[in-house]
Amino acid sequence: MSQRSFGRDARTARPLDFQCDFTQNADGSVLVSTGNTKVICTAFLEDKVPGFLKNQGVGWVTAEYGMLPGATHQRTLREAAKGKQQGRTVEIQRLIGRSLRACVNCQDLGERTIVIDCDVIQADGGTRTAAITGGCVALYLCLWKHRKKFFSPPLAGRVAAVSLGILDGQVLVDLDYEEDSTVDVDMNLVKTESGRFIEIQGTAENRPFSQEQMMQVLEQGGAALDTVFEKQKQALLNYGVEPAWLTR
Amino acid sequence: MSQRSFGRDARTARPLDFQCDFTQNADGSVLVSTGNTKVICTAFLEDKVPGFLKNQGVGWVTAEYGMLPGATHQRTLREAAKGKQQGRTVEIQRLIGRSLRACVNCQDLGERTIVIDCDVIQADGGTRTAAITGGCVALYLCLWKHRKKFFSPPLAGRVAAVSLGILDGQVLVDLDYEEDSTVDVDMNLVKTESGRFIEIQGTAENRPFSQEQMMQVLEQGGAALDTVFEKQKQALLNYGVEPAWLTR
Amino acid sequence: MSQRSFGRDARTARPLDFQCDFTQNADGSVLVSTGNTKVICTAFLEDKVPGFLKNQGVGWVTAEYGMLPGATHQRTLREAAKGKQQGRTVEIQRLIGRSLRACVNCQDLGERTIVIDCDVIQADGGTRTAAITGGCVALYLCLWKHRKKFFSPPLAGRVAAVSLGILDGQVLVDLDYEEDSTVDVDMNLVKTESGRFIEIQGTAENRPFSQEQMMQVLEQGGAALDTVFEKQKQALLNYGVEPAWLTR
């Protein structure tokens, strides 16, 4: 293994940082940084639900994902100008939406929708996992701001995500862009704070992987997520979110 | 657990059938049936590659997925008429493409593209896994037809897929539509004949799942795929494909 | 005239076959085969009408047409992926819709819509006429399934279609793809079982045609349609549709 960015070993994730209230107009807003990957996550609470949920008394959580044209080394074409979201974008925002839906108790939410936007302003690998981890914080900030609207907080627990790869048989945690381009296998784990799985997605870009490697990925991914959950918690506590909100 | 379709137990997949040469114009064509799910898979070999691969001497494999409007109990809107593929469609065809790319040695393919189309004519759950399993057969038939063009068959080995779910803590193999709508967790496994992983995708629609449940899914999915690979092999042998093609 | 496919003479249509209930989810479903052209026709009865017919107590019949990418010798681009139906597709599905509207008494239908989908799975010329002939069968099966909803069957009579061409002055009935590419004139006739015209469309691709040739086309087309109507009737009778439904 060549030297990894930020001088870390195979099992260690990049420095993670949350800048809450990064922008001021959304109901919840955070800039999440995972190494050099930076994503603005904002959340809004809207008093309506999609058509298929009307008059059922339950709410919804949805997410959208975008990448600024200037976020990458080569300029990325602007999807709005092309008139179409790429397949990759569609796939990512569906993953984020499913993952963040697991944070919320849609019964307690009532007929409301939380919309989370994750816009990458600087890309260096792991944008989708950063978006999930940061999107959860934005969602919590949004509900915290509107906490008076709810009898009990419509929360099911925090979620976070981490990427992993297998390179020449070795498992690497939290890939940067350069690593992401070279690994044989690319995995994303989304789990709850209580250690259960929300999503697992693994793709053998080059070389299929064994059952044993799968086991290592699950073990190291879980360990890395423990740290992520701790930082998420600190960020929310520092913001002033009540500790009771963070332990369900 | 209520009675499962086709009188099977939790670990058993639905009857699987391949009708090779289902249509006659494509280079390879098969109707794959998994219980009541039926998918037409066709494959073409084209003497060109996408722009990003030009002049590199390597080939490409790509897939598209569609659902006939009449395939479902409620008519599905025609995507061509709406002018847009749904997010679900985009996500599925990217999965199929990645999976089938693993069948092929793109170096040996040369500057050619294999395009696999998977069109669902009758839907009863598991359309994407049927598409992968059947798409692999169509791909083999296509290359068999053109075998004289290649010094050595540009094959990396067969792939197949199966869906699994977790319902009230019990793992179910090969979900039909009704089961798919009720399970807490929905997983798709794509593996090689040699038992290695190509793709794993698991989503906890309702309830996060434990490490132990993950282990059961991996075990039972692997066992179910052994049967699938055997039927795939028989279909190709019956068609006349050389046994040597089926063992790499 | 070179030898025609299926060893037929200029006045004879290709073998015609209807496979009712080809798929099981739609309200009516048939696989129609005209020689090597195969089209899946499905029909649904929906309890709504387009905006321009709301609250008028009458129903509507509409059709959509598609071609699987693998239906042709050279793969056809998927219209859903291009984000647009081709002009040819639009023109064909408007023809099918107008033709099948003539089968139905929209007053007796009430505020309901019948949607017929015609998807070509194998193309060898005459896909639009096969779609009309088969679409009529799917429509009848759909109404037969829902017959208890109607005081009197909302039927105006069966329709069927046939293609004709003029090649070096000779009229040919039911062109296959190769003939279709070479004829000077391409005609489609849509008639009722009682021998009246629903649609006539003739195009001189290469050489304008005379009044006398027009007369021959009308005469031979009418004769060929008599056979088509007989086979349609047998298919519906064999399915169990009441004879009284087939004679109006």
Added chain:
Amino acid sequence: MSQRSFGRDARTARPLDFQCDFTQNADGSVLVSTGNTKVICTAFLEDKVPGFLKNQGVGWVTAEYGMLPGATHQRTLREAAKGKQQGRTVEIQRLIGRSLRACVNCQDLGERTIVIDCDVIQADGGTRTAAITGGCVALYLCLWKHRKKFFSPPLAGRVAAVSLGILDGQVLVDLDYEEDSTVDVDMNLVKTESGRFIEIQGTAENRPFSQEQMMQVLEQGGAALDTVFEKQKQALLNYGVEPAWLTR
């Protein structure tokens, strides 16, 4: 039959007028008026051909059709603003293109394309037949302007079109909008000056029609077109086009 517009009987077409050089920038331009229907037809000769004809030494003729939003009694939505041409528009412009292609000898044209635009500025029925009749004039004016480029005029002969309807069993020639909305059958005939058929399109909107009615339509349509061809000829002669151009 109620009184027809312009005090005419069933067999008589509306007053027809050609205003050549109606606009000055196109290579050929004419305002064609059929009663109150007015269509601007322009033609350009371009030194290129569509991709499928490249390097074959032959030319192409294509047409586009549009309707100004203000052309109708109720404003029509602008297709450019909707981002899509309607099915009706697509169908009409394909008909115009096929018809005008019959005017031209594509071998003599060389690798050039004639593009004819037909834009309706006032609509009162028969816009597509007016577009064909006027488009032929614009095409002739365009070739006349560029006549020095050709060794022999790349002309195959003039074409013109007329609409007909059947109302309560009676054939009507050249329907205005009100008639068009009420007839049982709507036909369009496109013929050459020499009396041969280019296109025939007939649709029984309400009531199928008989063989005998078909005969009457063909006879009366032919007679009406004789007059149209004469007026077309006069317009071109008055403009200064050489008589020899008008007799092939």
Added chain:
Amino acid sequence: MSQRSFGRDARTARPLDFQCDFTQNADGSVLVSTGNTKVICTAFLEDKVPGFLKNQGVGWVTAEYGMLPGATHQRTLREAAKGKQQGRTVEIQRLIGRSLRACVNCQDLGERTIVIDCDVIQADGGTRTAAITGGCVALYLCLWKHRKKFFSPPLAGRVAAVSLGILDGQVLVDLDYEEDSTVDVDMNLVKTESGRFIEIQGTAENRPFSQEQMMQVLEQGGAALDTVFEKQKQALLNYGVEPAWLTR
């Protein structure tokens, strides 16, 4: 300065003409000609308002702009066929809409919308200013036709527009196409008959301009507009519009 078209000096606009009732189906219709630039302007009064104005008791004015493909020396691509309006078109029609909104008292209009369509049939520079000047006339004709619907005419006063340019330091009034392609600065002024500004848009395509040049543009533009307003008034008076309508 080279010789200007129509033999005019730098301060003089091209001949301006209004042909009222140019087409007969719209509520108001005029062909406006500015030299060789010709634009059909039509107006409709519709008994509805956009969503954002519902139930507020006020009306709306909106405009759309188009260019016939045959209006230019080189054929322009049809926006409806491309499936998209160009940026230039969007920008122009927003300008026309804002300008014509200033003609109308939206309170007195009630919950109605006036839609003005400006379609260029011949382009020689200044199409957007001609569209505003002519659109105002179409709007007046439309309201005049419906005058019985209003207690008091919902008018705020006439508007008109003129283009100006700076070429080698000299201000030119009412640019034709050739001038428009060469000037250093391109300005559009929209004013009310009472001499107040509605819109000013100036762009230094090549060379930034000075405060002093700005002053000359404002002065000469104002003078040119005095003449335009006089001709607009004459056209409306000749049509029969009550003089009292023209002086507010």
Added chain:
Amino acid sequence: MSQRSFGRDARTARPLDFQCDFTQNADGSVLVSTGNTKVICTAFLEDKVPGFLKNQGVGWVTAEYGMLPGATHQRTLREAAKGKQQGRTVEIQRLIGRSLRACVNCQDLGERTIVIDCDVIQADGGTRTAAITGGCVALYLCLWKHRKKFFSPPLAGRVAAVSLGILDGQVLVDLDYEEDSTVDVDMNLVKTESGRFIEIQGTAENRPFSQEQMMQVLEQGGAALDTVFEKQKQALLNYGVEPAWLTR
């Protein structure tokens, strides 16, 4: 006049700040803040030109504009998801492109394109003027990074923009969102550092404005821009851009 934000008087602009290198992947990057309006501006130098400039030895400057969904108090719909840029977006990015083109000497640039992206992350009025002012800085940083590629810096001078409004007859400089919603007139001035005009755009949303008010706008806008140019210069000097680059 009610109290203005940041305690300023009518003639004073909001605090302006440039954070150079805000992101690290683009060739030039700056976060520009005008009060609470924040825009990320990035610039790339690409070795190609649009089709209409090929083989002419000159370069091009283009700009795109976007607004993050979370930038506003009410969430804005994502244009990429709608599949279309709004008219307002198209108009703004054309303005930015024209303005920044004036910074560059396209001859000296050679066959290269500078693409500037301006993405609003927090909106409080004046986003288009902030985008121009910040876009100029990003453009300079981009050229500074690539300075070795040019014999002489391909610069024509800096540009900057400011918005102004007229409210109850009083001119206000640099409107925030609340002011922008209430003013009668909305103007944008784009000038060069040498005090010449690049663009002027003024719209009387509610009440036409007089010549005298126009004069005040020009005077106060010019004064405000002097301060903007000074801050731009300081930001670039602090970054290390050579003073000689800032004085042309």
